[in-house]
Amino acid sequence: MNMSVYLRRYWQLYMLLILPVAYFLIFKYGPMYGIIIAFKDFNFFQGINGSEWIGLDAFKEVFAMADFYKTLRNTLMLNFLDLLVSFPAPLFIAIMLYELKTAWFKKISQTILYIPHFISWVIIGGIVYQVFGTQSGMVNNFITSLGFEAIPFLTDKNDWLITYLIVGVWQSAGWGTIIYLAALTGINRELFEAADVDGAGRLRKIWSITLPSLKPTIVTLLIINVGNMIAIGFERPYIIGNTAVRDYSDVLSTFVYRIGIESGQYTLATVVGLFQAVVGLVFVLGANYLSKKLADQSII
Amino acid sequence: MRDQQASRSFDIVNTIAILIFVLLCLAPFLHIISISLSSTRSIMSGEVSLFPVEMNWDAYSKVFSDQSMIRSLGFTIILTVLFTIMCMVMTIAAAYPLAKTKLKGRKLVMFIIIITMFFSGGLIPEYMLVRNLGLLDSMWALMLPGLISPFYMIILITFFQNIPDSLEESAEIDGSTYLRTLVSIIVPLSLPVIATLSLFYGVGRWNGFTDTLMYITSPEMYPLQLKLYQLVQNNMVSELLVMEGATGQAKLQPESLKAASVIFATVPIMIVYPWLQRYFVSGVMLGAVKG
Numbered sequence A: 001m002n003m004s005v006y007l008r009r010y011w012q013l014y015m016l017l018i019l020p021v022a023y024f025l026i027f028k029y030g031p032m033y034g035i036i037i038a039f040k041d042f043n044f045f046q047g048i049n050g051s052e053w054i055g056l057d058a059f060k061e062v063f064a065m066a067d068f069y070k071t072l073r074n075t076l077m078l079n080f081l082d083l084l085v086s087f088p089a090p091l092f093i094a095i096m097l098y099e100l101k102t103a104w105f106k107k108i109s110q111t112i113l114y115i116p117h118f119i120s121w122v123i124i125g126g127i128v129y130q131v132f133g134t135q136s137g138m139v140n141n142f143i144t145s146l147g148f149e150a151i152p153f154l155t156d157k158n159d160w161l162i163t164y165l166i167v168g169v170w171q172s173a174g175w176g177t178i179i180y181l182a183a184l185t186g187i188n189r190e191l192f193e194a195a196d197v198d199g200a201g202r203l204r205k206i207w208s209i210t211l212p213s214l215k216p217t218i219v220t221l222l223i224i225n226v227g228n229m230i231a232i233g234f235e236r237p238y239i240i241g242n243t244a245v246r247d248y249s250d251v252l253s254t255f256v257y258r259i260g261i262e263s264g265q266y267t268l269a270t271v272v273g274l275f276q277a278v279v280g281l282v283f284v285l286g287a288n289y290l291s292k293k294l295a296d297q298s299i300i
Numbered sequence B: 001m002r003d004q005q006a007s008r009s010f011d012i013v014n015t016i017a018i019l020i021f022v023l024l025c026l027a028p029f030l031h032i033i034s035i036s037l038s039s040t041r042s043i044m045s046g047e048v049s050l051f052p053v054e055m056n057w058d059a060y061s062k063v064f065s066d067q068s069m070i071r072s073l074g075f076t077i078i079l080t081v082l083f084t085i086m087c088m089v090m091t092i093a094a095a096y097p098l099a100k101t102k103l104k105g106r107k108l109v110m111f112i113i114i115i116t117m118f119f120s121g122g123l124i125p126e127y128m129l130v131r132n133l134g135l136l137d138s139m140w141a142l143m144l145p146g147l148i149s150p151f152y153m154i155i156l157i158t159f160f161q162n163i164p165d166s167l168e169e170s171a172e173i174d175g176s177t178y179l180r181t182l183v184s185i186i187v188p189l190s191l192p193v194i195a196t197l198s199l200f201y202g203v204g205r206w207n208g209f210t211d212t213l214m215y216i217t218s219p220e221m222y223p224l225q226l227k228l229y230q231l232v233q234n235n236m237v238s239e240l241l242v243m244e245g246a247t248g249q250a251k252l253q254p255e256s257l258k259a260a261s262v263i264f265a266t267v268p269i270m271i272v273y274p275w276l277q278r279y280f281v282s283g284v285m286l287g288a289v290k291g
Helices: A003-039 A057-063 A066-086 A088-099 A103-118 A121-132 A138-145 A157-184 A189-197 A202-227 A235-240 A243-249 A252-262 A266-295 B002-037 B040-044 B058-065 B067-098 B106-118 B123-132 B139-146 B150-162 B165-173 B178-189 B191-207 B210-215 B224-243 B255-290
Strands: none
Touching: A003 A057, A003 A266, A003 B067, A003 B106, A003 B123, A003 B139, A003 B178, A057 A266, A066 A088, A066 A157, A066 A243, A066 A252, A088 A103, A088 A157, A088 A202, A088 B002, A103 A157, A103 B002, A103 B255, A121 A138, A121 A157, A121 A235, A121 B002, A121 B191, A121 B224, A121 B255, A157 A202, A157 A235, A157 A243, A157 B002, A189 A202, A202 A266, A202 B002, A235 A243, A235 A252, A252 A266, A252 B123, A266 B123, B002 B058, B002 B255, B040 B255, B058 B067, B058 B255, B067 B106, B067 B139, B067 B150, B067 B178, B067 B191, B067 B224, B067 B255, B106 B150, B123 B139, B123 B210, B139 B191, B139 B210, B150 B191, B165 B178, B178 B191, B191 B224, B191 B255, B210 B224, B224 B255
16 A cells, blocks of 8 residues: 555544644653753743753752752652552452452442542541541540550651551552452462362462462562652652651652742752652663563563 | 361451451541531540531531632532543544554554653653743643543553454444544443543542642632642641641631531542442453553
């Protein structure tokens, strides 16, 4: 087929692609061009092109900032702890849901367990405050009614860390089960029947049939999580955090927002963002490479 | 016999454990609802946990009589509906051609799109772009930058590719153009996925906060989450400051009012959610296969 015949046949498909491609070029590649702000002494009056080149001066400045290292440490720390606590939770819950025999109870439980995923961080922040507050929070009311001293869940940095992790589990554990449950529907029921004949108990079947069948999913999700170690959402630490616990709650994304949008140091903030994006890319590709080698699983 | 008994006790323990998880999931909501319906006195004395004490609807009548709150709700509904429709139109427009593996240039376009899943300009360059386009403090700033999620697009592509070719071919023989086939055959067949992705886009917009914080400055343009943040969170920070001995400047809102506002912003999602829930499990499964 020559070109003009080809286009006459397929022109509608290409027409459909025009707006989406324009969207990606403008709103995704446009900001990539904007990264050159990191190498310029940017100010609004001169614009991106008019501002003066400063080479790597801004990088030197950022790498000399104590706050940069603190937020980098916090990002890695919060993500690592979150991986330890939030990663296994959906796996356990999914297996327990899978073992439930009463269909209606299973369905209702799932529906309810998914709900927190659909709640905004602003609302979760409001709820956290009401549940974990020192003076009239539900948890502390309970603790003090038992005669213990109230725990400053929101104002002491170590206690805040616990709050941050609990909230993470609460928000994501139920939703995380979906992908495991999807994988579980693929198990061949005959395996369980064969195990019954061999006299295997319930736990034995979970250990020898259910868990192994989830292994590829677990490995893939683990890789994705490790690959995202340096990426961190803005809303969760920003909203659950507060000035009293900034030592722990200040992460790369809130740091970028603070020095960039709030203080107007656009060049420095862009440098931090670029650092995060590049290191993040290396993490993701590295995790993918390792998983291909070790587990024969890959995401890309 | 002993095996059966062991299996039964496993079932009982398992059911109870799930029940506990479910209750842990619900408890914070019950608490917030109770707070919103209780008297200030009983909240302050710590009597309220999972059930309202000295029940009254004052907080709700205050929320509903607050003009700025109602305007904020109206704005957010319009924003969410418009955004979701635009997202779906754009995502379908991208996914349908890209589902055709034989289309020339398909690989290039996919490459351009996939790259954006792994690398982005970052917060500041994105802010700069929105600012340079003159979109600050407008509804467009909250809609245009997020029109297509590559991940959802891939889910839709996978779904389109699973529709039997014969359906399209027979339409083609009948003289249907690609556009017509898309509108009258493909889209109706894809309603479950379209519903799922609409829920995801819609909830994302409804819950979106970061971009509203960056792009919206005039209070009459505040979407619900930003409004709520001002009400609940700024208050919380100033209360913490009060606790630490500093003087808070903001007027402290009563707990019940904050709780009622939180419920006010949650209810719309809770209304839509059960309708769409049955769809999204299959949607996520589709994504898991190739995503």
